[in-house]
Amino acid sequence: MALKTFSRDQVAKLVIIDSKVYDLSKFAKVHPGGISVLLDSEIAGQDATERFYELHRTEVIEKYTRLQVGVVEGEEVAPSRVPGAISSVPYAEPTWLAPGGYHSPYYKEHHRRFQKVYRRFVEDVVVPDAQARESDGQAPSKHVVEEMCRLNILAMQIGPGKHLNGRVLMDGLISHEEFDPFIELIITQSAAKLHARGYNDGLGGGTIIGLPPVINFAQPALRDRVVEDALSGKRPICLAVTEPFAGSDVAGIRTRARKTEDGYWIVNGSKKWITTGTRAHWFTTACRTDDGEIVVLLIERGDGVETKPIKTLYSATAGTAFITFDNVRVPDSHRLGPGTPGLLIILTNFSHERWVLVAHNIARQRVIYEECMKWANQRKVFGKPLSSQAVVRQKLAAMIARFESCQSWLEAITFQMCRMSPEEQAKNLAGPIALLKMHATRESQKTAADAVQIFGGRGITKTGTSLRMHPSDESAHFVSSFGHGAVRRAFSPLSFDRLAAAPRV
Numbered sequence: 211m212a213l214k215t216f217s218r219d220q221v222a223k224l225v226i227i228d229s230k231v232y233d234l235s236k237f238a239k240v241h242p243g244g245i246s247v248l249l250d251s252e253i254a255g256q257d258a259t260e261r262f263y264e265l266h267r268t269e270v271i272e273k274y275t276r277l278q279v280g281v282v283e284g285e286e287v288a289p290s291r292v293p294g295a296i297s298s299v300p301y302a303e304p305t306w307l308a309p310g311g312y313h314s315p316y317y318k319e320h321h322r323r324f325q326k327v328y329r330r331f332v333e334d335v336v337v338p339d340a341q342a343r344e345s346d347g348q349a350p351s352k353h354v355v356e357e358m359c360r361l362n363i364l365a366m367q368i369g370p371g372k373h374l375n376g377r378v379l380m381d382g383l384i385s386h387e388e389f390d391p392f393i394e395l396i397i398t399q400s401a402a403k404l405h406a407r408g409y410n411d412g413l414g415g416g417t418i419i420g421l422p423p424v425i426n427f428a429q430p431a432l433r434d435r436v437v438e439d440a441l442s443g444k445r446p447i448c449l450a451v452t453e454p455f456a457g458s459d460v461a462g463i464r465t466r467a468r469k470t471e472d473g474y475w476i477v478n479g480s481k482k483w484i485t486t487g488t489r490a491h492w493f494t495t496a497c498r499t500d501d502g503e504i505v506v507l508l509i510e511r512g513d514g515v516e517t518k519p520i521k522t523l524y525s526a527t528a529g530t531a532f533i534t535f536d537n538v539r540v541p542d543s544h545r546l547g548p549g550t551p552g553l554l555i556i557l558t559n560f561s562h563e564r565w566v567l568v569a570h571n572i573a574r575q576r577v578i579y580e581e582c583m584k585w586a587n588q589r590k591v592f593g594k595p596l597s598s599q600a601v602v603r604q605k606l607a608a609m610i611a612r613f614e615s616c617q618s619w620l621e622a623i624t625f626q627m628c629r630m631s632p633e634e635q636a637k638n639l640a641g642p643i644a645l646l647k648m649h650a651t652r653e654s655q656k657t658a659a660d661a662v663q664i665f666g667g668r669g670i671t672k673t674g675t676s677l678r679m680h681p682s683d684e685s686a687h688f689v690s691s692f693g694h695g696a697v698r699r700a701f702s703p704l705s706f707d708r709l710a711a712a713p714r715v
């Protein structure tokens with residue numbers, strides 16, 4: 211075999227990472243610190259694997275495979291991660307997915323079939339866009355929205371119901387009989403893998419909470435039109451309940467709807483913090499009549515409707531809006547559920563919304579833990595990995611106990627959703643779901659605090675090996691930057707049984 215030859219000068223510009231040889235001078239072109247940082251840092255011509263992973267994620271090296279010039283003779287090169295693969299970090303997957311033969315009463319073959327394909331779709335199609343848009347604050351890209359709609363993912367995120375009629379689910383991967391709230395749970399919890407909280411809300415947030423009142427309470431002709439608009443992604447919808455004056459106290463809303471003699475409503479008022487409101491075409495809007503009654507009107511974007519972005523702690527991709535209605539004319543046929551009190555329409559919507567929030571929250575706790583586990587094994591402090599400190603291992607164990615117990619409760623409730631009618635769910639599950647939301651979000655705040663502790667300064671910065679989180683919003687959901695790669699150490703310092711055998715990721 212003809213071997214490539216190197217001059218001594220050239221060798222000084224090579225570096226070994228994971229038994230692969232890279233050309234440092236090529237790295238220098240993309241490295242923020244330039245060539246001098248790389249040459250001065252005593253890595254040139256050496257095996258820099260350990261130094262590299264002290265400061266970088268695996269994704270960094272995966273991104274630059276084109277800069278690889280060879281491999282070290284006789285050394286085994288670890289295979290690259292297969293896209294969509296189950297994480298090999300212990301407890302990074304719910305137990306039904308974890309390697310080791312766990313049994314579940316809930317998940318069947320079709321759930322596994324769906325999960326496998328769906329995760330691959332998320333990684334291939336959604337994650338790259340989520341990362342780009344989360345940082346530039348733009349709306350989710352058209353090609354992603356179109357694909358989500360074509361596969362009817364957005365429709366499935368609303369759960370079982372008549373809006374699914376006639377729709378092919380995920381290119382026929384599952385049948386209508388197989389679709390159930392556990393498929394919805396898989397989709398919802400997969401969003402944590404985006405590591406992009408604002409993007410996720412921007413992608414489906416408005417539809418998931420804004421469309422169900424239309425599906426359940428609008429007159430058929432209007433319902434079909436709006437469902438098609440929203441689920442095709444062409445004219446999105448949002449839920450406009452909260453106002454500057456009334457948040458928790460929904461019954462205290464002040465947006466006025468005055469009935470005219472020619473069969474219209476004239477709407478005046480403002481709404482605050484409306485997810486995807488900046489881009490929405492339809493607004494499921496809670497209003498108060500002159501009689502003091504609450505009505506829900508479906509308002510179309512047009513004359514008198516103005517939306518402005520509100521800055522939040524997460525990305526502007528969520529499209530969070532301040533909305534003003536200035537003498538907006540709304541046909542009476544756009545009133546939802548004549549005969550059903552407006553407050554009831556709003557309140558029946560909340561349980562599913564809370565279930566979605568809880569599912570997101572618990573999945574994100576798990577993702578945060580995974581980040582912490584990787585970092586604690588990767589980061590050396592005082593000459594030892596962080597994970598060798600008992601206090602750090604105790605925090606990781608506490609995180610696992612928190613999200614695993616929450617997940618078990620969530621799955622128990624989800625199973626009830628599979629068996630109960632919508633009416634039974636409204637009667638029996640509103641309490642447990644609200645309690646779980648209270649419990650999970652409080653538990654997640656403890657995990658957020660522990661995660662910041664484990665990440666140190668990187669716990670509050672945005673770039674590099676950082677962990678971003680904002681435990682301050684209403685459900686204390688938090689976000690992390692896109693996952694670490696390598697677990698740079700064997701898990702031997704950790705005493706949990708499943709850690710010992712974990713391979714590098």
Ligand SMILES: Cc1cc2nc3c(=O)[nH]c(=O)nc-3n(C[C@H](O)[C@H](O)[C@H](O)COP(=O)(O)OP(=O)(O)OC[C@H]3O[C@@H](n4cnc5c(N)ncnc54)[C@H](O)[C@@H]3O)c2cc1C
Pocket residue numbers: 416448449450451452456457458459482483484485486522530683684
């Ligand atoms: C990012 C984001 C997105 C949102 N998206 C939407 C959306 O799409 N559509 C929509 O309609 N709304 C949306 N909201 C609004 C959200 O639903 C409200 O923030 C929530 O209902 C709480 O209202 P508030 O913020 O006005 O708090 P307030 O009602 O002012 O309450 C302040 C605090 O007091 C507590 N509190 C209130 N009453 C009591 C009480 N009786 N006893 C003890 N404590 C109490 C509350 O829990 C809260 O912690 C969004 C908010 C955020 C932050």
